Amino acid sequence: MQKVNLLQKFDSFSDHWAPRIVARYNQNEVRLAKLEGEFIWHQHDDTDELFLCIEGVLDLELRDRTVTLNPGELFVVPRATEHRPIARTPEVKVLLIDPKDMPNTGDEATATRAIEI
């Protein structure tokens, strides 16, 4: 593989809530996404999900609290935990780590499939 410059990769796409795969670590995907507005409540029954905020302010709503991530802050949503990401700035840039092929909504029917770039 080649090294990945995160900001260059973010510059290569503009749609929101459509994750891009930029690297693979064992059976996991390193994904980048641009976020705008609210996502849906969902959960991943079989896996944790790592969020690292790169730019903007991201709220991760959980049922019992809200975790607010500024750039340089990370949070791991535990498996089987309902969460809803909300961009608190006009755009948020986030790095995620998810298992290979995991649907971003927790459900194949509603997911936007991650694309390798």
Next chain:
Amino acid sequence: MQKVNLLQKFDSFSDHWAPRIVARYNQNEVRLAKLEGEFIWHQHDDTDELFLCIEGVLDLELRDRTVTLNPGELFVVPRATEHRPIARTPEVKVLLIDPKDMPNTGDEATATRAIEI
């Protein structure tokens, strides 16, 4: 878990080549390390290793090439690939993802065990 502010965590320790565990994702550890000078040539037979440069300039020497990481750049060293990290600035701050309990040198006998902070 609580959210993790990377720079605050880096401010909480000063030794080099001694990884700190700041979060867990499934069976993996998110580790932070400060690097100075050269590490040893080593490999991890059973796992990839993810490096994300946070501050400074990091060379990852491989046997056939060198990957130079600036802040905001990441690289995944494939499993069973010899590598040697070298800090090219007086100090480098790096985020790593490794399997739980993986020795940083690839060998329990010479490893500095990662500490949870």
